[in-house]
Amino acid sequence: MVILGAGLAGCWLARLLAERGISVRLVEQRRKVAGGASGNPAGIVKPHVTRSPAPAMSFHVAAHSCLLEKLGSLARDAGKAGTDTPDLTPCGVLQLVNDGYPASPHYASLDNTQATGIAGISLTGNALHFPDSGWLNPSALCRTLVSHPNIVLNTDHTVSGVYRLAGERNSRCWRVCVVGHHDICASNLVLACGSMLNRFEQTGFLPIIAARGQISRFRVHAGSPVPRCVISGRHYVIPHGDTILVGATFDRNVEDEAIRSLDHERNLAGLRATLPSLQVHRRPLDGYAGVRATTPDRLPIVGPVPDRVQMDVVYADLKHGKPLTHYPALPCVQGLYVLGGLGSRGIVTAPLAAKLLVELLMDRRSATWEKWGSLVNPARFHIRDIRRGIIRRS
Numbered sequence: 254m255v256i257l258g259a260g261l262a263g264c265w266l267a268r269l270l271a272e273r274g275i276s277v278r279l280v281e282q283r284r285k286v287a288g289g290a291s292g293n294p295a296g297i298v299k300p301h302v303t304r305s306p307a308p309a310m311s312f313h314v315a316a317h318s319c320l321l322e323k324l325g326s327l328a329r330d331a332g333k334a335g336t337d338t339p340d341l342t343p344c345g346v347l348q349l350v351n352d353g354y355p356a357s358p359h360y361a362s363l364d365n366t367q368a369t370g371i372a373g374i375s376l377t378g379n380a381l382h383f384p385d386s387g388w389l390n391p392s393a394l395c396r397t398l399v400s401h402p403n404i405v406l407n408t409d410h411t412v413s414g415v416y417r418l419a420g421e422r423n424s425r426c427w428r429v430c431v432v433g434h435h436d437i438c439a440s441n442l443v444l445a446c447g448s449m450l451n452r453f454e455q456t457g458f459l460p461i462i463a464a465r466g467q468i469s470r471f472r473v474h475a476g477s478p479v480p481r482c483v484i485s486g487r488h489y490v491i492p493h494g495d496t497i498l499v500g501a502t503f504d505r506n507v508e509d510e511a512i513r514s515l516d517h518e519r520n521l522a523g524l525r526a527t528l529p530s531l532q533v534h535r536r537p538l539d540g541y542a543g544v545r546a547t548t549p550d551r552l553p554i555v556g557p558v559p560d561r562v563q564m565d566v567v568y569a570d571l572k573h574g575k576p577l578t579h580y581p582a583l584p585c586v587q588g589l590y591v592l593g594g595l596g597s598r599g600i601v602t603a604p605l606a607a608k609l610l611v612e613l614l615m616d617r618r619s620a621t622w623e624k625w626g627s628l629v630n631p632a633r634f635h636i637r638d639i640r641r642g643i644i645r646r647s
Contacts, residue, residue, distance in 0.1 A: 290543030468500030488523030
């Protein structure tokens with residue numbers, strides 16, 4: 254098994270496959286794992302919730318539970334081996350809200366007085382409380398995930414293209430062309446390369462939208478109140494010793510990863526609007542910028558790469574309202590899969606997305622895939638276009 258991309262998506266997939274005894278080759282163009290958007294020093298762990306029940310919310314709640322389960326498993330394995338593992342800092346998360354949310358088992362709705370009491374610092378409004386949430390270091394997590402004897406990591410490997418080998422016997426084999434290195438052959442190839450996911454000929458139609466994000470670290474003034482938990486609103490605030498991390502900016506179609514002074518200023522302004530009583534030194538200690546891969550519906554892309562030419566033939570009359578259940582199985586490119594589009598919620602969604610793909614790769618269409626497969630299937634965007642009578646060629 255070959256996986257391109259050693260961010261959260263690729264690292265989780267490699268680990269889950271390795272734990273099932275499958276040898277994995279993880280190929281990364283940068284010089285280390287988590288060199289892109291997954292390289293943040295801290296990120297929030299909490300489920301995404303909506304005011305009204307929706308499949309997307311159910312998916313994110315399930316993903317949050319899956320992450321907590323997998324982190325517990327990693328901690329137990331590390332304990333047996335006598336090694337360290339990046340822990341979740343379970344300080345809880347307060348999500349600031351303007352309007353009320355309905356009662357839910359997934360959070361507690363608090364008024365301003367209650368929220369301020371939990372935060373230990375004055376808040377400007379009401380909040381949702383997620384007591385079993387917090388933050389973790391995704392970069393450290395990725396390093397832990399790839400530490401397994403069944404995983405071979407190749408860093409500093411820039412892939413120029415992937416091609417299916419010609420010939421009847423090798424029709425399911427893929428050649429990965431690596432600049433300055435020998436080509437790599439794989440019977441099953443997974444593209445998990447973040448914002449580069451649609452840079453290949455076979456996946457150019459996927460609606461990946463690059464979105465740059467920068468976080469900033471500021472030192473807290475002595476004597477200033479500091480939040481006891483993560484605060485999430487238009488900006489988020491993560492307490493870390495005598496510093497706080499503030500983020501993140503969000504700029505679509507921007508792929509520059511250089512740290513910008515202007516974005517530090519934007520984060521500082523966001524901090525002051527979120528927690529006016531928190532006093533920090535104006536000059537940032539450091540920052541981190543990465544380019545996230547987002548999708549139009551803010552859900553991951555997980556599964557086999559669809560064969561769009563065959564889809565246009567098989568599903569030609571979908572626009573007349575005929576249900577998908579009346580059609581043959583989805584035409585796919587054999588042996589080629591994608592795992593990406595995690596956006597700013599990848600810390601939470603990556604383990605469940607990887608688990609779904611593992612089940613497909615191992616030919617086990619479990620109840621989990623049956624429940625979530627249509628929600629994350631890479632073909633969903635093209636199916637919507639066919640239904641609307643839109644045919645895109647790219």
